[in-house]
Amino acid sequence: MANSSAETVNTIGNRLLFALSILLIIAGVSGFYLLEMYDWYIRSLVLVICVVVGIAVELASSSGRSFIIFVKDSYREVQKVIWPTRKEASQTTIVVFSFVLLMAIYLWISDKTIEWIIFSLILGWK
Template identity: 30%
Template sequence: MNTKAEQTKGASAGDIGKLTLAAVILVAVIVAYTWLGNGNVPQPVRLIGLLVGLVVALAIGAFTGPGRRVRNYIAESQFEMRKVVWPTREETIKTTAIIIAVTIVLSLLLGLIDLILKSVILDWLLKLG
């Protein structure tokens, strides 16, 4: 857990302008990709243009207050992921086998209960009336 104090102030006018610019670039790139698809522009050129526009929009958004918070969150998440103790291959295989066996047993049990209830309802209760 991070011991730094959280800042909860809103986005500044500059941040809002940058985010708006990033959104406009993103929409423009998507529209251009779609519009150029009807013409004679090759698919690889359209795709490269889309990727460049996406990178530019993300780069602009990354230098805003919310973008810095996202980068900080990703960095802290990577730090926490280094602390995780992952199971060994043997533990994973054994756990998976147990889960498969329990699933099969429970599905057979539920199927048997369904069959018993079906026979009780259809054969006994409906024939009484």
């Protein structure tokens, strides 16, 4: 069964915009390497311009507009998150570090006990 929530590029216009954006980005990267005779800042400017225009072209398509809507919705959801206070974050951090320290001590004791049993009692090594 097909995933109905998966977004596909379904119109010719969207496909052309997507292809154009990919071609612009490829042209920018290619131009950066093919324009060796120019200074690095001119080559970098060509790259940045092509990538920015490519992204702008893609954002003009329906999938780009959906992406913008998704980003705005995500930002709104992040604003709804109730972040812990400094005191809560500090207390949680202390609890986590304490647990890690206790587990480290427990594992060290277990390791040394097993080492003592194997090497001293079973193998007889001193």
